[in-house]
Amino acid sequence: MIKRMSKTFEKLQPYLDKSMALQTARNLFEWDNQTAAPFEAGEYTSKVIGILSDEYMKSLVNDDVRKYLKKLQDKKEQDELTETEKAIIKELAKTYEQLESIPPEEYRAFNELTSISNRAWMKAKKNNNYEDFAPYLKKVIEYKKKFAAYRVKGKQKPYEVLLSDYEECFMIDELDIFFDKVKKEIIPLLQEVGKKAETIDKSYNYLSYDVEQQREFCKYLSGYIGFDFNRGVIAESAHPFTLQLHNHDVRITDRYIENNLESAMFSIIHESGHALYEMNIDDAITQTMVGGGASMGMHESQSRFYENNIARSKEFWEPIYDKLVKAYKTNLATIDLDHFILGINKAAPSLIRTEADELSYCIHILIRYELEKMIFAEEVSVEELSKAWNQKYQEYMGISPSTDTEGILQDTHWSWGEFGYFPSYAIGTAVAAQLYACMMDKMPLSDYLKTGNLTPIRDFLREHIHKFGAVKNTNEILKDVCGEEFNADYYIKYLKNKYTKLYHLS
C-alpha cells in the first residue's frame, strides 16, 4: 500500500466517498428505471432521484471541498500526491467547475426543461412534426449557450466547452481536420461501395429468428469476447446500453428483434466492449472520480473496436460461424461464411444513424458535427434546422429524408441538451482503427481470432488502456500504447483497405 502523505487529501476523501455513493445510487436508479421499474413508478421515483441529485451536488459544491481543492492544486501540495490522486484532483476541478459555474436554480430549471423537451421530442417524432419540437429545442439550446458562456475561457469557442464534456482532446481545429478527411476520402468511397454492394442478397437477415435463441446466442457472444458474468449481468431494455456501479458490477442490456439477426448480436458485442473497459479498471481506482473510462470518445473506441474491427472480420466468425448456423439452421443453411461476411459489411448511403453500416456511420456524425458547430456559432436558426439537416444529407449522402422522423427527429440527444456528444462517436471509431493497426503490429491478432482465443486481446486492452480508467486522457493513452497521438489516417486507411478488398474495388 502507498502511504497517504497528504493530510488535505485525507480530509477531502469523505466528500469524495459521499459523492461516489450518491452517484452510484443514481446509476442504480437509472438501471432500474430502464430494466425493471413498473410503468407508473416514475413520478414518485423522480422525487427520490431529485433529492439524491441535490445531495450529490451538495457533497461536492461546498466550502470545505472548495478549500481543500484549492489547496491541493498548489504546487507544494501536488508534490505530495500520487499520480492517481493528482488525476482525481484534476477531475474534481473539472467537475467542480461544471457544477459550480451554473446557478443551482438554473440547473434545476434546465433539468425540468429537458425532461419536458424529451417528451415533446418523442411526440413530435411520432407525429413526424419538427415544428412542434422546435420551440423546446430552442429553449434547450438557449440554456446550453448560456451555460457554455459561463464556462468559456480565453479564445475557446462556446461549442468547445460542450465538446470538452465528452472528449477533452479534440476541439474544433482537430475535429475539422478529422472530418475533412472523412469528407474527402469516405464520401466517394461510400458512393463506390454502395453501387457494388447493392447486389448482395441480405434477405436472410430479416427472416424470423426465435428471440429466446437470440438471447442465448448473444450471451454466448458476450462471454466469448470476455464479459465476466460473475461481475456483470445482461438485461433487456428499449435501447441497448452499458452502466456500471463499479468495476465488479457492470451491466449491459440488449434488445431482441425477431426479424433482424444482426441487430441484437452487434449490439451485445458493442455493449460488451464498453463493459470490458469498466470491468478491467483497476481495483485501486474503481469508486473514485477517475474510476470510469477516460472519455466518451475513448469508451466508444472500445465498443467500436469489438463491434467493427473485431466482429465484422472474417477471422472472428471463422471458429464460431458453424455454431451460429446450427442455432438457426432453417434460415442460414444456404448462407456460407463469405456470404455472411459480405452481409454484415453491406454498406450504402443511409438516413438513420443507429442502423448505419460501418462505412456510412461517420458521415452521419459529420453532418451532426457541422450542424452543431453552426448552431453554436449562430449560423443557423432552430427554425431552419430541419431544412439544413436535409440539405446536408443530400450533399454528403446523396439522399435526403422525406420526413423529419427519418431526419432531424431521429436522435434523442438534442432533446436532452446533449450537444458535443456526437463527435465522440466518430472519434471513438477512428481511435479503434488506430488501436487495431497498432495491435496488428504487436500481436498475431488474426491468428488469435481464427483460433477463437480472444483472451490475449482483452488482456492487451486491460493492461494498456482499461486499467488506467480516467487517469490518462485519450491522447496520452494512444501515445503510450501506439507511440503516437491520435492520427485519423489509420481510420481512413482501414476503411479503404477493408472495403477495397471486400468489394474488389480498383
Next chain:
Amino acid sequence: MIKRMSKTFEKLQPYLDKSMALQTARNLFEWDNQTAAPFEAGEYTSKVIGILSDEYMKSLVNDDVRKYLKKLQDKKEQDELTETEKAIIKELAKTYEQLESIPPEEYRAFNELTSISNRAWMKAKKNNNYEDFAPYLKKVIEYKKKFAAYRVKGKQKPYEVLLSDYEECFMIDELDIFFDKVKKEIIPLLQEVGKKAETIDKSYNYLSYDVEQQREFCKYLSGYIGFDFNRGVIAESAHPFTLQLHNHDVRITDRYIENNLESAMFSIIHESGHALYEMNIDDAITQTMVGGGASMGMHESQSRFYENNIARSKEFWEPIYDKLVKAYKTNLATIDLDHFILGINKAAPSLIRTEADELSYCIHILIRYELEKMIFAEEVSVEELSKAWNQKYQEYMGISPSTDTEGILQDTHWSWGEFGYFPSYAIGTAVAAQLYACMMDKMPLSDYLKTGNLTPIRDFLREHIHKFGAVKNTNEILKDVCGEEFNADYYIKYLKNKYTKLYHLS
C-alpha cells in the same frame, strides 16, 4: 389541499425528505442485491450502502431534527398538526429514539457482526453444526441485550423493547394470553387432525411441474387477487419477499421449485397480500414515515389473509381450478377439486416453519416465542439453546429434529439479531382470522370468491386498512373495522371450524 399551518413542521420537512430518499435508495440496493446484482458485486457495493446508511442516520439524528421534533411534541404545536403529521411525529420520535439510543460506533460494530454472524449461520446450517454458530449468536444476543437496555423504560422488560420494533400493540402479557390459547386449543387439534390427514394422498403435488408454466400461473394468481402490474413487478429470488420504493412501485419475488406445485403458488399469493397493502396506501402519505404498513404484525395479517383464509378455501378455487388443471393436465387430471382442497390443507406436526401448514404454523412460533423470552430473561444460555429447542418441539409437536439444520439452525432471523420478530407472524395470522370473521359478516365474501370477483375484497381492505398506512396501529385498525381490538378467539374458532369441517371431526 390542507393548508400547512405549522412552520416548524415545514422546517423539518427537508430532513424527512432526505431520509426518505436515502431509505428508498437503500431499499433499491436491497432489491437489486436479491434479484439482479452480479455475484462478485457485494464487497464494493457494501461500501456504497454503508455510506448511504451513515447519511440516512445523519439526516435524522442531528441538532436541527432534535430541536424541531421536541418543539413539535409540545401540546401547542401539536394542535397545529394534521392527524397525518401527528402520526409522522410519533413515528419520527420512535425512530429517533431507536437511532439515537445506540452509540454510532456500537451500531456500526453490530452491523459488521451480524453480517459475519449471518455467514457463520449459513455455514453452520450447511454443516449441521450449531456449536460453530453459537459463539456468534452469543455476541449478537449480547449486543441486543445492551441495545434493549439503552431503551428500556419503567417496568418494561428488555424483550418487550425488541417486540415493540415489530408490533407495538402486543407485549409479553398479551402474547402470553394469546399463546396460552394456542397451546390449549391448537396443540390437541393438530394431533387429532394429523392422524386423520395421514391418509390424504398428496403425491400429485411433488410431480414435475414446468417452471415456465408455474411462472405464468403464479403471475395470473397475483393479478387475480388484485396485484397491479402497472405499479409493481414480480422477479425471482432465493427466498420470496416483498419490497416497496413507494405506493407506485411495489415489488415481489417468488421461487419456483419443479417438484412442488404449491410452493410458488402460495408464496406468490402471500407476497401479493403484502404488495396490495403497500400499493393501496394513500398517495398523500406514501414517501412519508407513515407511508408503509402499520406494523410487521399488521402486514403479515394481509399476506396471511390472502394465503390462508382466502386461497386455502374451496370457494377461492371453484372458479379457477379448471384453469390450474388445464395448465398441468397430465399431473392433475385425476385430482378433483375436493381432493386438491384437502391437499392444500393437509396438516400435521412438522419440524420446518417455512414449510408448515396453516394449523401447525403457530406452534412453530410459540416455540420461538418461548425461547426468545427465556433468552432475554436470562433463563437459558446460548449453549443450551439447541437442546431447549428440541425439547420444546418434542413437547408441543410430539416430534423432535434429529439435526440442528432441521432444528435451531433453520431460520435466518437470529443470525441478523432479529429477536422479537417471530411473534408478529403469529399475531398477523390471528389478526387475519379476526378480519376474515368480520368481513364474512359485512359482505357476501363466499359469493365473491365463488364468482371470481375479488375486487370488493381488495377494496374493503384498502378503504379500512391499507390506505391509512401507519397512521393507525393494529388495535386502532381492528377497533375501527371490526368494532373490537385484537381477540385471539376468532383465530382459534376459525381453525377449529375449518379443520373440524374438512376432516369431519366430532
